[in-house]
Amino acid sequence: MGKIPGGAEVAVSCCPTARPRERILSTARDLFRRYGIRGIGVDTIAEAAGTNKMTLYRHFGSKDDLVCECLKTVAREGSEIWDRFSVDHPGDPTAQLHQWVRYGAACIASDGRGCDLANAAVELTEPDHPARRLIEDVKRDYRDRLARLCAAAGVVQAELLADTLSLMLEGARVSRQSVGVEGPSARFLRMSEAVIAAFKGA
Amino acid sequence: MGKIPGGAEVAVSCCPTARPRERILSTARDLFRRYGIRGIGVDTIAEAAGTNKMTLYRHFGSKDDLVCECLKTVAREGSEIWDRFSVDHPGDPTAQLHQWVRYGAACIASDGRGCDLANAAVELTEPDHPARRLIEDVKRDYRDRLARLCAAAGVVQAELLADTLSLMLEGARVSRQSVGVEGPSARFLRMSEAVIAAFKGA
DNA sequence: GGTGCGTGTTACCGGTCAGTAACAACGGCA
DNA sequence: TGCCGTTGTTACTGACCGGTAACACGCACC
Numbered sequence: 001m002g003k004i005p006g007g008a009e010v011a012v013s014c015c016p017t018a019r020p021r022e023r024i025l026s027t028a029r030d031l032f033r034r035y036g037i038r039g040i041g042v043d044t045i046a047e048a049a050g051t052n053k054m055t056l057y058r059h060f061g062s063k064d065d066l067v068c069e070c071l072k073t074v075a076r077e078g079s080e081i082w083d084r085f086s087v088d089h090p091g092d093p094t095a096q097l098h099q100w101v102r103y104g105a106a107c108i109a110s111d112g113r114g115c116d117l118a119n120a121a122v123e124l125t126e127p128d129h130p131a132r133r134l135i136e137d138v139k140r141d142y143r144d145r146l147a148r149l150c151a152a153a154g155v156v157q158a159e160l161l162a163d164t165l166s167l168m169l170e171g172a173r174v175s176r177q178s179v180g181v182e183g184p185s186a187r188f189l190r191m192s193e194a195v196i197a198a199f200k201g202a
Numbered sequence: 203m204g205k206i207p208g209g210a211e212v213a214v215s216c217c218p219t220a221r222p223r224e225r226i227l228s229t230a231r232d233l234f235r236r237y238g239i240r241g242i243g244v245d246t247i248a249e250a251a252g253t254n255k256m257t258l259y260r261h262f263g264s265k266d267d268l269v270c271e272c273l274k275t276v277a278r279e280g281s282e283i284w285d286r287f288s289v290d291h292p293g294d295p296t297a298q299l300h301q302w303v304r305y306g307a308a309c310i311a312s313d314g315r316g317c318d319l320a321n322a323a324v325e326l327t328e329p330d331h332p333a334r335r336l337i338e339d340v341k342r343d344y345r346d347r348l349a350r351l352c353a354a355a356g357v358v359q360a361e362l363l364a365d366t367l368s369l370m371l372e373g374a375r376v377s378r379q380s381v382g383v384e385g386p387s388a389r390f391l392r393m394s395e396a397v398i399a400a401f402k403g404a
Numbered sequence: 405g406g407t408g409c410g411t412g413t414t415a416c417c418g419g420t421c422a423g424t425a426a427c428a429a430c431g432g433c434a
Numbered sequence: 435t436g437c438c439g440t441t442g443t444t445a446c447t448g449a450c451c452g453g454t455a456a457c458a459c460g461c462a463c464c
Contacts, residue, residue, distance in 0.1 A: 171373025
């Protein structure tokens with residue numbers, strides 16, 4: 001029934017012990033990420049999750065609903081990663097800032113499909129799509145956390161540095177998709193360190 | 203027949219004196235930009251261009267073909283803008299660099315849908331889509347031009363600055379889509395000037 | 405007056421899409 | 435045993451998708 005855009009049959013590829021809802025959610029996240037939200041159908045998701053379309057619609061009222069739930073789990077994981085910075089380097093905002101840079105670089109290197117939230121914002125052009133508010137809130141939250149980190153690290157122009165680093169990471173993740181791994185995104189770590197040093201020196 | 207995603211009927215919205223091919227091309231560019239490539243159908247494009255699907259397919263062998271041609275015109279216009287920098291400030295690479303920054307800021311402010319090339323890279327997930335090579339080549343060309351500009355302006359770490367500014371612009375244009383006009387992208391001009399100053403001071 | 409090319413029109417193809425209805429089978433639980 | 439909530443199965447709807455065939459029309463050019 002469901003077909004992966006490449007042409008191959010779908011393969012059940014998630015923990016079969018979990019409840020259908022969780023299987024659908026994690027499968028949908030993976031497929032949306034790989035093939036785009038508009039590039040994958042609910043039938044394919046259900047089949048890859050080892051269940052069927054009816055069960056999917058019993059748990060998620062619509063495809064847009066499912067998309068929003070997926071993005072919510074993405075946001076939740078992002079928040080957990082932020083928490084880890086302060087756990088790994090308690091009371092050391094400078095170390096946390098550099099960990100943020102390293103984590104960003106690792107993100108870019110590990111997967112060529114960029115940020116799920118930003119990609120969704122590109123793909124879902126409807127200005128009143130329910131996912132838009134979610135994306136906006138999360139992105140704003142991440143930037144504010146970064147600004148607080150910069151301020152705590154003693155940067156005088158903390159807001160400006162946070163904006164700069166935010167744009168650089170966002171740009172690196174989309175540049176990785178358009179010009180590939182060899183492009184500017186490959187130097188994200190070095191560039192970020194240089195920019196931070198410049199702001200600290202000022 | 204064709205329907206705009208909003209639900210309204212399509213309206214013919216291009217110069218009716220031009221030949222069908224040109225009308226289709228400019229209409230497709232506009233609709234792809236507003237609703238996404240996967241979000242608009244060839245029927246809608248043809249109707250909005252004041253013609254029909256058959257004529258569209260006589261000029262463009264497939265939808266992917268049409269997409270590629272659209273992106274080529276985007277690339278051509280981008281190249282012309284680059285040329286304008288050296289025309290407006292001949293022999294003054296520093297002025298050209300600042301004009302690049304100002305132009306980028308104006309781009310962000312004028313339209314919330316970001317870069318057509320980057321958006322296409324996000325939307326067209328097929329790794330061997332004919333548009334991917336085009337996008338990659340153009341993006342690489344723009345970065346190289348910027349690097350030459352930075353070097354000519356006397357920046358020692360010209361390559362690194364070019365990468366940084368490239369990512370910042372790319373990020374600003376996608377951030378504008380996800381967090382809105384009030385987000386970090388609003389400060390792109392100030393941030394870029396600060397980064398350039400920091401690289402010049404080093 | 406003819407000839408051909410570009411264009412318009414209509415109808416169609418097979419496929420995919422999101423979403424729903426009706427019913428059968430399962431599981432635990434009392 | 436009977437009950438009930440969850441799940442699976444099948445089939446369906448109506449819409450849209452990219453792409454094509456066949457044919458009629460108009461217009462320039464010779």
